[in-house]
Amino acid sequence: MKSRETTMDASALKRPRRWHILVFLLPALAVYTAVMILPLIETLRQSFYNTVDGQYAFVGLSNFKVLFGDPRWAADFWNALRNNFVFFLIHMAVQNPIGIALAAMLSIPKLRFSAFYRTAIFLPTLLSFVIVGFIWKLILSPIWGVAPYLMDLVGMKWLFAPWLGRPDSALIAVSLISVWQYVGIPMMLIYAALLNIPDEVIEAAELDGVTGWSQFWKIKLPLILPAIGIVSILTFVGNFNAFDLIYTVQGALAGPDGSTDILGTLLYRTFFGFQLQLGDRSMGATIAAIMFLIILAGVSLYLFVIQRRMRRYQF
Amino acid sequence: MGSLELKSIRKAYGGHEVLKGIDLEVKDGEFVIFVGPSGCGKSTLLRTIAGLEDATSGSVQIDGEEVGHVAPAKRGIAMVFQSYALYPHLTVKDNMGLGLKQAGAPKAEIEERIAKAAGMLSLEPYLARRPAELSGGQRQRVAIGRAIVREPKLFLFDEPLSNLDAALRVNTRLEIARLHRSLKATMIYVTHDQVEAMTLADKIVVLNAGQIEQVGSPMELYNRPANLFVAGFIGSPQMNFIDGAKLGDGAAKTIGIRPEHIGLSRDGGEWKGKVIHVEHLGADTIVYLETETVGTLTVRLFGEHRYAADDVAYATPVIGSMHRFDTDGRVVNSGP
Amino acid sequence: MSKARTSIVRTGAVHAALIAYTLVALFPVFLTIANSFKSRNAIFREPLAIPTPETFSLIGYETVLKQGDFLGYFQNSLVVTVVSIALVLLFGAMAAFALSEYRFRGNTLMGLYLALGIMIPIRLGTVAILQGMVAANLVNTLTALILVYTAQGLPLAVFILSEFMRTVSDDLKNAGRIDGLSEYAIFFRLVLPLVRPAMATVAVFTMIPIWNDLWFPLILAPAETTKTVTLGSQIFIGQFVTNWNAVLSALSLAIFPVLVLYVIFSRQLIRGITAGAVK
Numbered sequence: 008m009k010s011r012e013t014t015m016d017a018s019a020l021k022r023p024r025r026w027h028i029l030v031f032l033l034p035a036l037a038v039y040t041a042v043m044i045l046p047l048i049e050t051l052r053q054s055f056y057n058t059v060d061g062q063y064a065f066v067g068l069s070n071f072k073v074l075f076g077d078p079r080w081a082a083d084f085w086n087a088l089r090n091n092f093v094f095f096l097i098h099m100a101v102q103n104p105i106g107i108a109l110a111a112m113l114s115i116p117k118l119r120f121s122a123f124y125r126t127a128i129f130l131p132t133l134l135s136f137v138i139v140g141f142i143w144k145l146i147l148s149p150i151w152g153v154a155p156y157l158m159d160l161v162g163m164k165w166l167f168a169p170w171l172g173r174p175d176s177a178l179i180a181v182s183l184i185s186v187w188q189y190v191g192i193p194m195m196l197i198y199a200a201l202l203n204i205p206d207e208v209i210e211a212a213e214l215d216g217v218t219g220w221s222q223f224w225k226i227k228l229p230l231i232l233p234a235i236g237i238v239s240i241l242t243f244v245g246n247f248n249a250f251d252l253i254y255t256v257q258g259a260l261a262g263p264d265g266s267t268d269i270l271g272t273l274l275y276r277t278f279f280g281f282q283l284q285l286g287d288r289s290m291g292a293t294i295a296a297i298m299f300l301i302i303l304a305g306v307s308l309y310l311f312v313i314q315r316r317m318r319r320y321q322f
Numbered sequence: 323m324g325s326l327e328l329k330s331i332r333k334a335y336g337g338h339e340v341l342k343g344i345d346l347e348v349k350d351g352e353f354v355i356f357v358g359p360s361g362c363g364k365s366t367l368l369r370t371i372a373g374l375e376d377a378t379s380g381s382v383q384i385d386g387e388e389v390g391h392v393a394p395a396k397r398g399i400a401m402v403f404q405s406y407a408l409y410p411h412l413t414v415k416d417n418m419g420l421g422l423k424q425a426g427a428p429k430a431e432i433e434e435r436i437a438k439a440a441g442m443l444s445l446e447p448y449l450a451r452r453p454a455e456l457s458g459g460q461r462q463r464v465a466i467g468r469a470i471v472r473e474p475k476l477f478l479f480d481e482p483l484s485n486l487d488a489a490l491r492v493n494t495r496l497e498i499a500r501l502h503r504s505l506k507a508t509m510i511y512v513t514h515d516q517v518e519a520m521t522l523a524d525k526i527v528v529l530n531a532g533q534i535e536q537v538g539s540p541m542e543l544y545n546r547p548a549n550l551f552v553a554g555f556i557g558s559p560q561m562n563f564i565d566g567a568k569l570g571d572g573a574a575k576t577i578g579i580r581p582e583h584i585g586l587s588r589d590g591g592e593w594k595g596k597v598i599h600v601e602h603l604g605a606d607t608i609v610y611l612e613t614e615t616v617g618t619l620t621v622r623l624f625g626e627h628r629y630a631a632d633d634v635a636y637a638t639p640v641i642g643s644m645h646r647f648d649t650d651g652r653v654v655n656s657g658p
Numbered sequence: 659m660s661k662a663r664t665s666i667v668r669t670g671a672v673h674a675a676l677i678a679y680t681l682v683a684l685f686p687v688f689l690t691i692a693n694s695f696k697s698r699n700a701i702f703r704e705p706l707a708i709p710t711p712e713t714f715s716l717i718g719y720e721t722v723l724k725q726g727d728f729l730g731y732f733q734n735s736l737v738v739t740v741v742s743i744a745l746v747l748l749f750g751a752m753a754a755f756a757l758s759e760y761r762f763r764g765n766t767l768m769g770l771y772l773a774l775g776i777m778i779p780i781r782l783g784t785v786a787i788l789q790g791m792v793a794a795n796l797v798n799t800l801t802a803l804i805l806v807y808t809a810q811g812l813p814l815a816v817f818i819l820s821e822f823m824r825t826v827s828d829d830l831k832n833a834g835r836i837d838g839l840s841e842y843a844i845f846f847r848l849v850l851p852l853v854r855p856a857m858a859t860v861a862v863f864t865m866i867p868i869w870n871d872l873w874f875p876l877i878l879a880p881a882e883t884t885k886t887v888t889l890g891s892q893i894f895i896g897q898f899v900t901n902w903n904a905v906l907s908a909l910s911l912a913i914f915p916v917l918v919l920y921v922i923f924s925r926q927l928i929r930g931i932t933a934g935a936v937k
Contacts, residue, residue: 034753039775042808045790047786050786118672123680126924131686135888137870142686142909146689152702244779248779251872
């Protein structure tokens with residue numbers, strides 16, 4: 008930094024304060040900080056407070072201890088957490104493979120009608136959970152009988168059951184409805200990644216005799232791994248933040264018998280109360296804090312471990 | 323109207339110094355070209371004059387007035403950019419008029435100035451078009467027109483020809499030279515192409531690593547390069563450099579001879595050598611000669627000559643054409 | 659494409675698979691809309707048939723329009739969505755310009771701070787957001803929703819728009835400076851018109867979660883006068899579970915605007931997803 012101390016000319020070239028930078032940044036910063044960041048911090052803070060003997064006071068980690076271990080809370084919490092993981096795993100195991108398969112088919116060069124398929128398959132993603140939830144509730148309803156009728160056409164009527172109403176199948180059914188709605192997102196992101204692979208690479212593979220399935224496994228899949236990583240983390244964040252679909256299909260109690268209860272619905276019931284249960288602000292904040300930690304852990308794992316290890320290719 | 327004075331301009335990004343104290347005077351009406359290899363700081367210097375960058379220290383004066391913290395638009399300059407930088411959503415006419423409109427010039431005057439500039443550059447048929455509907459050469463003319471309309475004290479050109487193809491480049495070069503004569507304006511022009519510099523400039527400023535190596539008219543730089551860098555940078559093919567010791571010249575570390583100042587003969591001469599490659603250009607013949615005493619020489623002969631690889635030839639320097647440089651690369655003036 | 663690289667069998671199988679999945683994706687939507695125009699008996703007797711003159715009925719729509727204030731809900735949704743998008747675009751573009759154009763201390767840090775909200779859902783702060791809105795007397799106002807959605811949309815908008823703004827030529831902005839444009843004029847008159855395509859993409863991305871959201875309307879603005887379409891239809895359908903005509907009609911009404919917008923913007927949306935999302 009030799010130049011710094013060199014004789015600044017008398018008319019030192021001092022920049023006038025660049026107020027416009029502040030003006031450009033201020034509105035976004037103000038709204039974002041006031042409505043998003045500060046409430047988030049405040050919520051995290053409240054997870055360390057509770058009402059003790061009518062006094063609102065700092066209680067350390069005792070809210071968390073109650074949530075993890077107190078018989079009134081722990082069963083519900085662990086149940087919701089476990090269901091949430093099942094919910095996520097079903098998405099990873101069903102939604103993403105279907106999305107990749109659809110993207111692979113759509114990216115076949117010169118495939119006719121591919122724009123139509125793409126548009127149609129993406130449509131459910133835009134519908135609200137409320138619409139999706141109710142439509143499927145109707146379709147799967149034994150009263151209407153659409154689902155059994157359709158299954159009868161392929162000779163599988165005996166398999167039909169009121170899946171949404173049974174504790175052992177309700178979570179899977181709700182997860183699959185969510186998969187149906189969201190399959191468009193992995194499809195699109197992976198489709199884009201596939202289109203980014205230069206034709207020359209594929210042509211070289213053809214010349215080397217790598218075609219069809221082995222071309223997909225050996226050439227394309229390694230090249231779209233970063234996109235699959237992004238899809239996975241988006242799915243993770245979305246799933247651990249889910250609420251609307253289950254609330255619509257199964258109600259706030261996430262029945263039958265809590266079998267579809269996930270962290271989002273648990274947070275809602277805890278914070279706002281439902282029927283006989285009273286709302287509990289501190290425990291609500293505690294559950295939100297747990298969700299925050301889970302999502303933060305997932306995002307950090309992705310950003311600092313998975314994304315770093317993943318090889319990116321410059322085309 | 324239109325002189326420029328730079329006093330010890332320095333510019334540093336973090337700890338990295340891009341300009342290391344530039345002093346320069348440009349007189350009214352001069353056509354000055356900054357030339358140098360990429361990264362030498364020539365564009366940064368131009369942008370500092372324009373006010374798009376602030377110098378870390380030093381002073382910039384236009385017409386004797388300090389403009390160090392005057393906004394670009396208030397410096398009385400106009401700039402033509404390498405990428406043309408036309409406003410894509412405005413017509414040619416509005417592109418040319420925006421600066422004046424912004425300065426609050428009366429409508430009639432704007433119209434008149436645009437018409438005049440469009441006339442000079444034969445842009446009249448395109449005034450209503452948008453940049454996307456123009457060819458590269460037309461866009462470049464609009465960019466120049468936009469500068470002319472402002473009637474600036476200083477025209478600044480930032481490598482304006484480098485996006486054009488070879489034929490168009492020659493045409494536009496002529497056009498800029500013509501404009502300079504008719505406008506009698508002060509122009510500062512940045513390029514890395516020494517041919518552009520030699521053909522257009524009244525005065526060339528050779529920059530290297532953030533410093534001025536030499537300032538002079540094209541012929542001064544060609545005939546009397548102040549140092550090795552300028553000697554090697556100006557002139558094509560490049561000057562031959564010979565180790566002084568090989569010629570028994572104790573005073574000079576390096577001796578330079580331009581390829582066109584060496585004669586070639588099959589019969590006899592100063593340095594014997596073998597031809598390793600010949601380039602026949604029609605007007606010139608370039609011969610690369612591996613000599614026994616002074617290493618590889620490039621020789622430029624005028625007209626056609628029937629040399630071929632592996633021929634034996636003798637090279638002889640033209641008397642008084644040698645440039646002698648000391649160990650620091652500076653020219654030694656006690657020439658023979 | 660040479661014949662050597664394609665086979666009819668393979669292409670046929672691919673089309674079969676894609677058609678099958680397209681049916682899976684569209685069938686429920688089709689089923690809902692088709693049955694909403696049928697009489698109650700027809701809905702149950704032949705759920706898969708399209709409405710015929712004999713089975714055609716608008717009774718469901720009549721119930722919906724009589725019972726629920728759907729026009730009002732629709733208006734609320736429209737106000738909330740449009741105002742939020744406008745604010746997200748304006749504030750987001752301004753911040754993106756500051757981050758991409760100027761070098762200043764803390765630039766990178768500011769970018770990271772704003773990007774935080776892309777991954778961390780705003781819902782997690784609901785407890786304190788509600789308290790804040792109660793304190794500010796904004797509960798059961800559309801303003802509360804607009805504030806929340808603006809904050810929610812900003813991070814992604816800033817991220818996408820600053821990527822695009824980096825591609826706007828520096829020469830162009832400098833030409834503007836030499837022509838005497840202020841920094842504000844450069845932003846509004848040169849840069850904004852050039853990033854219009856990106857703005858459209860951001861608008862569509864911002865719109866979908868706002869229009870479809872159930873959580874915040876349920877918590878911040880459940881009053882009859884501030885219900886959005888999503889919340890309104892959720893509650894309406896809950897009340898009319900047994901009136902199938904009404905339920906199907908309400909669903910169709912809720913699908914309709916999304917469908918129209920999708921038909922208009924699907925190109926923009928798909929191009930947006932396939933262009934910038936994967937880097």
